[in-house]
Amino acid sequence: MEHLLNNRVKQIEISGIRKFFNMVSEYQNVISLTIGQPDFYTPEHVKVAGKNAIDQNFTTYTHNAGYPELRKAAAQFLKAKYNLSYNFETEVITTVGASQAIDIAFRTILTEGSEVILPGPVYPGYEPLIRLCGATPVFVDTTKNGFRLTAELLEEKITEKTRCIVLPYPSNPTGVTLSAAELIEIASLVKGKDIFILSDEIYSELVFEGEHSSIAKFIPEQTIVINGLSKSHSMTGWRIGFLFASEYLTKHMLKVHQYNVSCVSSISQKAAYEALTNGIDDSNRMKEEYRKRRDYVYNRLVNMKLDVVKPNGAFYLFPSISQFGKSSFDFAMTLVKEAGVAFVPGSAFSDMGEGYVRLSYAYSLETLEEALDRLEGYLSIKQ
Numbered sequence: 001m002e003h004l005l006n007n008r009v010k011q012i013e014i015s016g017i018r019k020f021f022n023m024v025s026e027y028q029n030v031i032s033l034t035i036g037q038p039d040f041y042t043p044e045h046v047k048v049a050g051k052n053a054i055d056q057n058f059t060t061y062t063h064n065a066g067y068p069e070l071r072k073a074a075a076q077f078l079k080a081k082y083n084l085s086y087n088f089e090t091e092v093i094t095t096v097g098a099s100q101a102i103d104i105a106f107r108t109i110l111t112e113g114s115e116v117i118l119p120g121p122v123y124p125g126y127e128p129l130i131r132l133c134g135a136t137p138v139f140v141d142t143t144k145n146g147f148r149l150t151a152e153l154l155e156e157k158i159t160e161k162t163r164c165i166v167l168p169y170p171s172n173p174t175g176v177t178l179s180a181a182e183l184i185e186i187a188s189l190v191k192g193k194d195i196f197i198l199s200d201e202i203y204s205e206l207v208f209e210g211e212h213s214s215i216a217k218f219i220p221e222q223t224i225v226i227n228g229l230s231k232s233h234s235m236t237g238w239r240i241g242f243l244f245a246s247e248y249l250t251k252h253m254l255k256v257h258q259y260n261v262s263c264v265s266s267i268s269q270k271a272a273y274e275a276l277t278n279g280i281d282d283s284n285r286m287k288e289e290y291r292k293r294r295d296y297v298y299n300r301l302v303n304m305k306l307d308v309v310k311p312n313g314a315f316y317l318f319p320s321i322s323q324f325g326k327s328s329f330d331f332a333m334t335l336v337k338e339a340g341v342a343f344v345p346g347s348a349f350s351d352m353g354e355g356y357v358r359l360s361y362a363y364s365l366e367t368l369e370e371a372l373d374r375l376e377g378y379l380s381i382k383q
């Protein structure tokens with residue numbers, strides 16, 4: 001009966017990150033730096049808010065977009081942190097993680113034949129959802145430009161069919177952030193065209209130097225901002241994301257959301273409210289830890305003579321391994337078998353990630369040190 005299934009669904013694959021992670025778990029004594037999940041616990045006061053929600057019987061459906069106080073807190077958070085203005089009554093939707101926000105945004109703005117421009121290498125969560133809509137991903141190669149998307153690179157790829165540009169900064173897998181000046185150039189290029197910007201800002205609270213800038217500041221009516229608490233508040237399992245956009249977009253996205261999930265778990269919503277009010281700066285403590293780790297891992301990789309861009313956000317590094325003459329998958333697999341250390345092959349992040357591996361530093365310094373010792377030991381034998 002399998003032949004009867006939707007071809008688009010049959011053709012997409014599970015993410016290369018997961019595939020590799022599953023493969024690695026079959027090997028013994030491997031230190032894995034493969035997962036993009038904070039290694040901190042959810043802040044205590046947020047956990048208490050979740051428990052209280054259950055005890056106080058806040059366990060029913062809520063408004064489809066999330067209960068109003070939560071949306072208000074989310075809008076205030078964006079205003080306080082990034083100076084973005086959204087009306088909580090009409091322009092904010094609470095979603096099941098950033099993942100569901102991406103899905104409902106694409107399903108609302110894309111139709112058959114639409115083209116979506118993405119800067120490669122890129123997080124693998126977008127392409128399959130674009131394909132499920134019958135749309136086509138178009139990749140811009142950013143590898144020659146320090147992984148930065150520019151208005152110039154973008155312009156070459158824009159066609160009549162372009163409906164959306166994905167701006168995933170701070171970036172997974174490269175950690176690169178774009179400055180306000182770079183975003184203004186992109187905004188000027190796109191302004192007035194029939195193109196939406198999907199700005200995935202899930203790592204916005206993890207920017208090390210300078211402030212996070214959102215393109216929504218410069219082109220609000222064409223931008224859909226995606227954010228959430230998975231990374232900033234170490235709440236991946238609570239599944240809390242947000243969509244912010246003009247009402248003419250949210251009123252349609254909300255229908256997709258409604259028929260998809262009705263609403264996000266009421267218990268998670270209460271925890272999210274606590275995070276966005278009393279925990280507005282919770283991420284600072286984690287960010288300082290990440291900064292130390294970033295500096296440590298970056299310096300070690302540079303000392304190993306690996307070519308790597310110093311990241312300014314998120315918790316990843318994306319060194320080149322092209323000098324070793326192997327595909328990124330074979331190189332990563334060899335490291336697992338011969339060095340006992342696992343990184344994600346760059347090819348999991350589109351063809352443009354070929355020749356790189358991704359290291360996540362959402363791990364303790366001790367774990368990072370041991371993993372890098374193993375890498376260094378292996379490389380010193382090979383050179």
Ligand SMILES: Cc1ncc(COP(=O)(O)O)c(C=O)c1O
Pocket residue numbers: 036096097098099100123125168171172200202228229230236240241
């Ligand atoms: C760039 C990016 N967007 C979205 C997500 C998904 O976030 P969530 O767990 O909130 O669905 C991730 C998770 O790794 C990510 O790296």
